[in-house]
Amino acid sequence: MQLFLHFTVLIQIAYSYKFIPTNQKQNYNFATNTILHKNVAKVEEVPHHVLIVYGSYFCSGSLIRSQVVLTTASCFDRSPHRKTVVKVGADTVTGPGQVISVVEIKIHEYYKHSSDASHDVALLALKEHAEFSDKVKKIVIVDPEVALRVGTSIDVSGWGHSNLPAKYLNHLVWSEMVVISNEECRKFYNGLITDSNFCAKYQVERRLSDNGGPALFRNLLVGMLSFGGTKREEPHIAVFSNASYFHRWITLNSRRFLEKYCVDLEPDLDISLKSLNDMI
Numbered sequence: 001m002q003l004f005l006h007f008t009v010l011i012q013i014a015y016s017y018k019f020i021p022t023n024q025k026q027n028y029n030f031a032t033n034t035i036l037h038k039n040v041a042k043v044e045e046v047p048h049h050v051l052i053v054y055g056s057y058f059c060s061g062s063l064i065r066s067q068v069v070l071t072t073a074s075c076f077d078r079s080p081h082r083k084t085v086v087k088v089g090a091d092t093v094t095g096p097g098q099v100i101s102v103v104e105i106k107i108h109e110y111y112k113h114s115s116d117a118s119h120d121v122a123l124l125a126l127k128e129h130a131e132f133s134d135k136v137k138k139i140v141i142v143d144p145e146v147a148l149r150v151g152t153s154i155d156v157s158g159w160g161h162s163n164l165p166a167k168y169l170n171h172l173v174w175s176e177m178v179v180i181s182n183e184e185c186r187k188f189y190n191g192l193i194t195d196s197n198f199c200a201k202y203q204v205e206r207r208l209s210d211n212g213g214p215a216l217f218r219n220l221l222v223g224m225l226s227f228g229g230t231k232r233e234e235p236h237i238a239v240f241s242n243a244s245y246f247h248r249w250i251t252l253n254s255r256r257f258l259e260k261y262c263v264d265l266e267p268d269l270d271i272s273l274k275s276l277n278d279m280i
């Protein structure tokens, strides 16, 4: 109950987060908007999606091992030393799910600050294993050196923005986006786009409220939402951290977590350990 209240308070202040439009003139008629009905995601469709709560802000991330979450470094700009927890297996911010403390946040060595989308990647080590189920699964990261063609459609999940009616405000939503070239993207976000990024355009009503969220292509994690327009008038183009580009960094640092905390097991072992526990 206490936790529930805690999350409810969070939603009210989350409007100040950078991915939320600051200037919302849009008046949504949810009842007649069929696109938005399809937008709502069930956690079974995105069982790797993780809610990250740090201080009084929230973000999205992806479970890549039972004890490791991949997200963006920009999530932690505002309160880097606050207590951070994640919740897995939940499709609403306030709904039930497994809440796990974060024991370490690894920010990319080359990341500077949120106004710079370069090297916007971070890994979280969890205190306990996420318990795998229909609602909780890890995601496979796309191989290194894999390029997405311009025009490829990707599915991005995140927490619903404040244009939505209150009952969908804290719900997990889908946003379909289409990859554009970095060259085209630089026309809008010049100087912000580096080799570690790619961009995708979206429909204005599919804007997400937070960053760190996973972009999927054929069930592979291809990107993490790093930055997006904050105004309705701006180009509706989101900037991602390229998962393929960071493949080596992610592998190395996940392994480092594994050695340091000595607890991250391979999925098969997780299952056998569970059945072993059941037998004891």
Ligand SMILES: *[C@@H]1O[C@H](CO)[C@@H](O)[C@H](O)[C@H]1NC(C)=O
Binding pocket: 144, 145, 146, 147, 148, 149, 179, 197, 198, 242, 243, 244, 245
């Ligand atoms: C992502 O990174 C890979 C590996 O560096 C690269 O080949 C690719 O062109 C980048 N961009 C996209 C959109 O895939």
